[in-house]
Amino acid sequence: xxxxxxxxxxxxxxxxxxxxxxxxxxxxxxxxxxxxxxxxxxxxxxxxxxxxxxxxxxxxxxxxxxxxxxxxxxxxxxxxxxxxxxxxxxxxxxxxxxxxxxxxxxxxxxxxxxxxxxxxxxxxxxxxxxxxxxxxxxxxxxxxxxxxxxxxxxxxxxxxxxxxxxxxxxxxxxxxxxxxxxxxxxxxxxxxxxxxxxxxxxxxxxxxxxxxxxxxxxxxxxxxxxxxxxxxxxxxxxxxxxxxxxxxxxxxxxxxxxxxxxxxxxxxxxxxxxxxxxxxxxxxxxxxxxxxxxxxxxxxxxxxxxxxxxxxxxxxxxxxxxxxxxxxxxxxxxxxxxxxxxxxxxxxxxxxxxxxxxxxxxxxxxxxxxxxxxxxxxxxxxxxxxxxxxxxxxxxxxxxxxxxxxxxxxxxxxxxxxxxxxxxxxxxxxxxxxxxxxxxxxxxxxxxxxxxxxxxxxxxxxxxxxxxxxxxxxxxxxxxxxxxxxxxxxxxxxxxxxxxxxxxxxxxxxxxxxxxxxxxxxxxxxxxxxxx
Numbered sequence: 001x002x003x004x005x006x007x008x009x010x011x012x013x014x015x016x017x018x019x020x021x022x023x024x025x026x027x028x029x030x031x032x033x034x035x036x037x038x039x040x041x042x043x044x045x046x047x048x049x050x051x052x053x054x055x056x057x058x059x060x061x062x063x064x065x066x067x068x069x070x071x072x073x074x075x076x077x078x079x080x081x082x083x084x085x086x087x088x089x090x091x092x093x094x095x096x097x098x099x100x101x102x103x104x105x106x107x108x109x110x111x112x113x114x115x116x117x118x119x120x121x122x123x124x125x126x127x128x129x130x131x132x133x134x135x136x137x138x139x140x141x142x143x144x145x146x147x148x149x150x151x152x153x154x155x156x157x158x159x160x161x162x163x164x165x166x167x168x169x170x171x172x173x174x175x176x177x178x179x180x181x182x183x184x185x186x187x188x189x190x191x192x193x194x195x196x197x198x199x200x201x202x203x204x205x206x207x208x209x210x211x212x213x214x215x216x217x218x219x220x221x222x223x224x225x226x227x228x229x230x231x232x233x234x235x236x237x238x239x240x241x242x243x244x245x246x247x248x249x250x251x252x253x254x255x256x257x258x259x260x261x262x263x264x265x266x267x268x269x270x271x272x273x274x275x276x277x278x279x280x281x282x283x284x285x286x287x288x289x290x291x292x293x294x295x296x297x298x299x300x301x302x303x304x305x306x307x308x309x310x311x312x313x314x315x316x317x318x319x320x321x322x323x324x325x326x327x328x329x330x331x332x333x334x335x336x337x338x339x340x341x342x343x344x345x346x347x348x349x350x351x352x353x354x355x356x357x358x359x360x361x362x363x364x365x366x367x368x369x370x371x372x373x374x375x376x377x378x379x380x381x382x383x384x385x386x387x388x389x390x391x392x393x394x395x396x397x398x399x400x401x402x403x404x405x406x407x408x409x410x411x412x413x414x415x416x417x418x419x420x421x422x423x424x425x426x427x428x429x430x431x432x433x434x435x436x437x438x439x440x441x442x443x444x445x446x447x448x449x450x451x452x453x454x455x456x457x458x459x460x461x462x463x464x465x466x467x468x469x470x471x472x473x474x475x476x477x478x479x480x481x482x483x484x485x486x487x488x489x490x491x492x493x494x495x496x497x498x499x500x501x502x503x504x505x506x507x508x509x510x511x512x513x514x515x516x517x518x519x520x521x522x523x524x525x526x527x528x529x530x531x532x
Contacts, residue, residue: 009049010041011267015276016053016099016247019076020064022083024319025338025350026273026305028091032335033302033344033419034271035093039475040414040422043501049264051251053099054084058240059219060134062226072226076102090322092331092478099251101228101243109255110238110246111231113291114217118232122176122290128216131165133158140165160275173218173236180286181212187285193298195281196417197345200274200301204281215283217242245284249293267296269417277301300417303347305338325355328526332477333359339476340423356526363477364523367430367469371484373437374462375519381446386463387456388512395436396461400507402432403468407505410472426472433465463488464510470496471504480522487519 014034017027031052038050056076065075080100088095099106117123131140136158145165148157155164188194188205195201218236219227227237246254248267253260272280277299285295307320325334337355340362342348378384392400409425440458445451466488474481474496485496492514493499 009264009268010038010046011049011051011252011264012038012041013050013248013267013270014052015272015280016055016101016244017084018058018060019054019056019079019084020060021319022079023087023322025322025325026319028087028322028334029305029338029342030271030273030302031088031093032091032338035091035095036335036339036419036475037269037271037414037417038096039094039478040501043471043475043497043499044411045500045502049097049252050093050095051097051099051248052088052093052095053097053247053251054080054101055240055244055247056080056100056102057227057238057243059224059226062224063134073102076100087322090326090331091334094478097251099247101247105256106247106250107228109250110228110243112255113246113249113287114238114242115231117175117287117290118173120290122179123173123217124176125171126174126214127169127171128174129167129169131156132168133160133163133165136160168223170216170220170223172216172220172239173230173233174214175217175242175287175290177215177283177286178212180289181208183289184208184212184282184286187289187295191297194285194295195277196298196300200277200281200345204277207278208282212282215239215242241279241283242287245279245287248296265296266294269298269300270296271300271302274301274303298417300345302345303342305342306347306349320350329355329359330479330523332480333363333523336363336423336477339419340427342420344417344419359523359526362427364525366427366434367473368480368521368523370430370434370437370462371466371469371522372519374433374459374466375487375516377442378459378463378516379518381442381455382459384515384517386510386512386514386516387460389457389460390453392457392461395440396457399429399432399436399461399465403429403465403507404505407468407472407501411502423476426469426476429465429469429472433462433469436465437462460510460512463516464507467493467510468504471499471501474499475501483520483522487517488514490514490517 012034014030017023034050034052038048042048054076061076062072065072068075085098114123131145133140140158144159145156146159148155148162148164152164157164185205185208188201195204217239218230219239221235221237225237227240228243230236230238248270249261249265252264270280281299288295322334337358341354341358378386406425406429410422413421413425442455442458445455445458466484470481470485470488482496489510492511493509
């Protein structure tokens with residue numbers, strides 16, 4: 001992955017999420033991943049922009065609203081304001097925009113995009129018959145269906161939602177997706193990092209090579225009317241996916257502010273779940289090609305969060321609300337756990353036991369205790385003033401080398417969207433500093449005045465190591481990192497957000513003579529019964 005072709009902006013997106021129900025930790029997982037990337041690039045000094053939002057049209061939303069005895073607009077308004085916007089605060093997301101597909105800026109410019117494709121011959125009218133999954137809002141091939149069980153025994157059901165598909169026959173408008181089979185294959189070959197991880201790329205390439213069929217992109221209002229009108233035929237509304245995918249460009253000025261659009265597009269990386277990879281890696285770039293717009297730089301398909309071996313799902317009663325975790329462990333622990341415990345791009349299982357164990361061993365005992373005891377020793381042995389180091393020993397230089405490598409390796413991992421590897425690289429410094437304190441025994445040095453210079457060096461090395469960690473961890477655990485930064489620097493080095501991440505490993509930036517303040521416990525002890 002690299003910065004945008006225009007070199008001006010790092011633009012990262014999440015999928016926009018369906019508002020048929022409240023968010024669960026699977027949605028939050030995607031949000032945090034995109035946020036860590038956006039914060040990381042911003043910490044580098046780049047113009048970083050994170051877009052997220054909600055997908056509010058479609059038959060599924062309309063049916064859910066009807067089941068709750070309200071209109072679709074009232075239903076989406078309530079869920080967005082009561083559940084989806086609060087989610088961003090719950091897990092500490094620093095997004096620059098939040099788009100709703102019911103907003104005028106989106107609807108008007110979706111119509112402009114569609115009119116262009118219609119005028120240039122990429123959209124035509126035809127009839128279609130097929131199996132439709134309302135949960136996916138997608139027509140399904142037989143290969144996408146499995147035999148149902150239980151109450152659906154003997155029926156064809158969606159492999160993702162485990163519910164029967166519906167047979168639909170409609171006279172719709174179609175997008176000439178079939179014309180983009182070879183252009184897409186050529187694009188994939190010319191841009192080998194466009195689809196990541198590699199397993200996702202192989203799946204998409206194989207899918208396209210099997211042949212593409214034209215895509216139905218409208219629904220007759222005789223069926224339902226919750227969507228954006230087809231601009232040249234108001235008896236039809238836009239297929240929800242064709243509408244939703246366009247949020248990535250309507251949010252940044254497409255159709256109304258060309259300068260803003262050119263500044264942000266193409267997106268640097270678009271984070272999606274693997275279940276919607278084909279929409280983003282096949283249909284989306286084909287749509288853009290038809291409109292003569294450059295596709296995004298990268299589509300990254302992450303794995304599923306599994307609970308009890310199944311994908312996180314409200315309909316299967318495996319959904320866990322993010323605040324069930326943050327109310328106990330806090331937002332930093334939520335962010336850290338899901339980014340470190342799961343290799344980004346692969347499926348990962350969530351368990352309360354694993355979360356609790358990592359919280360205690362890695363956050364509380366590993367990082368939190370390192371920070372608190374270092375500052376406590378500076379206060380105890382040097383009246384809270386960071387001392388000047390004397391000459392460095394081999395042990396000191398080892399810490400310096402590990403710090404430099406941690407910054408370099410973590411930064412490279414982020415460029416590969418390997419967030420867990422970036423945190424692992426950062427944790428090498430946490431472990432090194434803890435081992436360093438154990439071997440140097442500052443509490444023993446403090447007993448003999450002749451060791452004063454050595455003690456000063458040890459405490460400076462530990463404190464400077466914490467400076468490096470504050471910067472590296474700011475994108476991942478921003479609350480704890482900012483608390484540590486404030487206690488460590490007395491405001492003398494500027495705001496944490498202004499520290500260039502690439503330079504964090506340059507040793508000696510912490511000025512001797514700074515007075516540290518008392519640090520509150522970053523990761524308080526949690527009783528075992530509370531965390532289960």
